[in-house]
Amino acid sequence: MKLLWLLVGRDLAQGWRSAGLWLPVAFLLLVASLYPFAVGPDAALLGRTGGGMLWIAALLASLLPVDRLIAPDRDAGILDQIALRGVGEEMVVIARLVAHWLSFGPPLMLATLPAAALLKLDGGTIAKLETGLLAGTPALAALGLLVATLTAGLRSSGALAGLLALPLAVPLLIFGAGTLGDGSGAAIKFLAAASLLLVAITPFAGAAAIRAGRE
Amino acid sequence: MSGAALRLSDVACVRGGRMLFRGVSMALEAGGGALLSGPNGIGKSSLLRLCAGLLPTFAGQVTRTGGVALADERLALDMDLPLHRALAFWARLDGAGPDALAGALAAMDLSALADIPVRMLSTGQRKRAMLARVIAGGAPIWLLDEPGNGLDSASLTLLGEAVERHLAGGGIVVAASHQPLPVAAPVTLALADYPPFEPNDAEAAA
DSSP, X not given: XXXXXXXXXXXXXXXXXXXXXXXXXXXXXXXXXXXHHHHOSOHXXXXXXHHHHHHHHHHHHTTGGGGGTSHHHHHTTHHHHHHHTTOOHHHHHHHHHHHHHHTTHHHHHHHHHHHHHHTTOOHHHHHHHHHHHXXXXXXXXXHHHHHHHHHTTSTTHHHHHHHHHHHHHHHHHHHHHHXXXXXXXXXXXXXXXXXXXXXXXXXXXXXXXXXXXXX | OTTOEEEEEEEXXXXXXXXXXXXXXXXXXXXXXXXXXXXXXXXXXXXXXXXXXXXXXXXXXXXXESOEEEEOSOOOSOTTSBHHHHHHHHHHHHTOOHHHHHHHHHHTTOGGGTTSBGGGSOHHHHHHHHHHHHHHHTOSEEEEESTTTTOOHHHHXXXXXXXXXXXXXXXXXXXXXXXXXXXXXXXXXXXXXXXXXXXXXXHHHO
């Protein structure tokens, strides 16, 4: 457990120093402030479509930090050095998942509040959006990390990561945007289920990818 | 630290579909040192990674008793952190105390540079920082890849002394180098002696 927190602490500090924390937040706010310029300042239209737009922004924002999640540490030999100490790659990926979500999920949820104000969303929609993001951001973080482990060591991995992650993120977008309109609560359950599945798979699949990429 | 051992039996290595060497056997007990020599590309670094368990063997077996510390061409220190904090992460992971870290910094004559960010260090200073990481970790088996590269003569002496102390304390050192090192190693392994196929085989095939 102490080991896990040591790794999480380092990953958080690295994320903080490399300014990866502000990139998704700035992206989300930028999209939210540009969207009214594109569709016009019609409050009703903005209120109806803004929630979905924020989900797309959150999805794309989750791809921004992908190329600094695994590749720099792999190239610097840090992953090898951790492995030498008998620490499983699964532990490395779990630690990184925790750190990545902490530096991505909550800041994004906070940034959603001013973004929602820019798009004239009503209180009910904001509450649904925040609940959906709480359930969905672990999945986005896990997906980003998984793609980062798969593409680490490849050239132009950033572009490839986007191509790999976006098709896999479609269900998240459907269920995420679905939570906004639907009153039955089914969409949020599907979203949470997708989150659980991705969070459960990522440590094992990511660890296998890191081991396979070792040369 | 006593009881450390590193055994290679009939090890062969294949990288990128090409066999680098085969039939390498070596047995090192506590206090044993080995020097791997050979020209560039012969597989010295690969053999060290095999010893570390980071590469699978193509044939043969590697058995280790005791922890391993590896110093290869990659620094594995966070570039933006001051040197002592970058090293402290590994020391904490190794369960080594601040005393071990201070001792390692002193052994590599880095105490004065402890507050300098890693990215500002010169090539030789980075190499010494890497060796300090190995010393501070307290692992019995040291795998050093070209430890003398970029070191000035004073630092080479420090390296020799550190290796000597480690061997005297019951550690194991395997160093790969294409140039002579000031390291007293009883075993010298020239990888050129372990070609992927026998010359006779080639003649027979031809």
